[in-house]
Structure formats: C-alpha cells, structure tokens
Amino acid sequence: MSTDPHRIRIRLRRGTNPERDLALLDQAQVKPVAEWDNEELARGRPRNSQGNFSGGVSKYLTPAIEAERRKRLKQATFNGLMTHSLRAMEVLGKLIDDPETPASVRADISKFIYEQLHGKAKAHVDLDAKAGPRDVLAAAIVLDDGLPQDMPIVLEGEYTEEEDGIPPYLQGQGRAS
Numbered sequence: 531m532s533t534d535p536h537r538i539r540i541r542l543r544r545g546t547n548p549e550r551d552l553a554l555l556d557q558a559q560v561k562p563v564a565e566w567d568n569e570e571l572a573r574g575r576p577r578n579s580q581g582n583f584s585g586g587v588s589k590y591l592t593p594a595i596e597a598e599r600r601k602r603l604k605q606a607t608f609n610g611l612m613t614h615s616l617r618a619m620e621v622l623g624k625l626i627d628d629p630e631t632p633a634s635v636r637a638d639i640s641k642f643i644y645e646q647l648h649g650k651a652k653a654h655v656d657l658d659a660k661a662g663p664r665d666v667l668a669a670a671i672v673l674d675d676g677l678p679q680d681m682p683i684v685l686e687g688e689y690t691e692e693e694d695g696i697p698p699y700l701q702g703q704g705r706a707s
Contacts (some may be wrong), residue, residue: 563598565674568610571603587593 532538533554539672542551561576570576574596578585625631 545592548592548594552592563595563602566599566602568603568606571599571606574599 538551538554542548563571566576575583575591577583622643626636626639642657
C-alpha cells in the first residue's frame with residue numbers, strides 16, 4: 531500500500547477505508563482540518579503553498595473531512611458570537627431602562643428576552659378546520675337580496691361563446707385576425 535499523497539487521495543475517493551487513509555494522509559504532511567484557521571474553514575479548503583486560495587479545490591476533501599470542517603466552523607462561529615453576547619445584553623438592558631426609549635421598542639426587547647428564556651407561546655391549531663375552494667366561494671358570493679350565500683352553492687346560468695368560438699374572456703389575447 532502506497533503512502534504517496536496522490537495514491538492516498540485516490541483511495542479516499544473510492545471510500546474503501548477512509549479512517550486508515552485519512553490517518554495516512556495526515557502522516558503524509560497534508561494539513562489536517564484541526565489546524566485550519568477560520569478563513570480556511572469558511573472557504574472549505576486549506577491555503578495552497580503560496581498561502582492563498584488560488585487553484586482548484588483539493589481532491590482529497592471527502593465527506594468525512596467536510597463534516598469535520600462544518601463542525602469546526604460552526605463551533606468557531608458560535609465562539610465568535612458568544613464574545614459579543616454579554617455586551618449585547620448590556621445594551622438591551624440600557625435601552626429598557628432608558629425612559630427616552632419608545633415604549634414599543636422596550637416592549638419588543640422585553641418580548642425578545644422573554645422568548646429567548648422561556649420560548650414562544652404554543653400555537654393551537656384546529657386540524658378539523660376546512661377551507662376549501664367551495665367555502666371560499668360561498669363566503670364571496672352575495673345574493674340579490676344582499677345576504678351572503680349559504681351552503682350548498684348552486685350556480686345557474688348559461689355558457690355562451692362568440693361567433694368565432696372564442697370565449698369573451700379570452701378575446702384579444704395573442705390571436706391575430
């Protein structure tokens with residue numbers, strides 16, 4: 531079994547034994563995901579030998595490496611955001627305590643903090659409710675006496691066409707005479 535990085539990458543693409551091949555690839559002096567900086571994690575590949583991202587994507591990036599990259603990027607992003615969370619809470623607290631802050635803004639901040647701590651209120655959904663096309667039409671139809679239409683809907687009338695066979699609502703749409 532070859533320890534040449536090119537041969538290891540070929541075996542990784544085949545997926546026969548990824549754990550063994552990843553270990554061999556690490557030994558072959560390929561930069562492991564654990565050593566990638568945040569920009570490399572965000573771009574999905576390590577820098578090349580010149581220290582930039584030009585060139586094609588490395589062929590050894592397997593689904594296992596991609597999963598590890600995503601996990602590490604998510605953790606790095608979370609850690610970066612958490613450094614600002616204390617200051618953000620202080621700003622929200624100052625806005626709530628400031629009497630010059632509009633009441634609607636203070637209410638929105640209060641609601642946001644409450645929902646973050648306790649979660650949103652549960653919405654109750656009636657699964658037996660029916661609103662089909664028939665119900666919508668029934669609500670929209672008004673009889674001659676000015677009262678809404680009751681169920682069942684009965685539409686009466688006759689269908690007419692113009693002499694050339696085109697319904698009136700389609701006349702003048704894309705047909706040359």
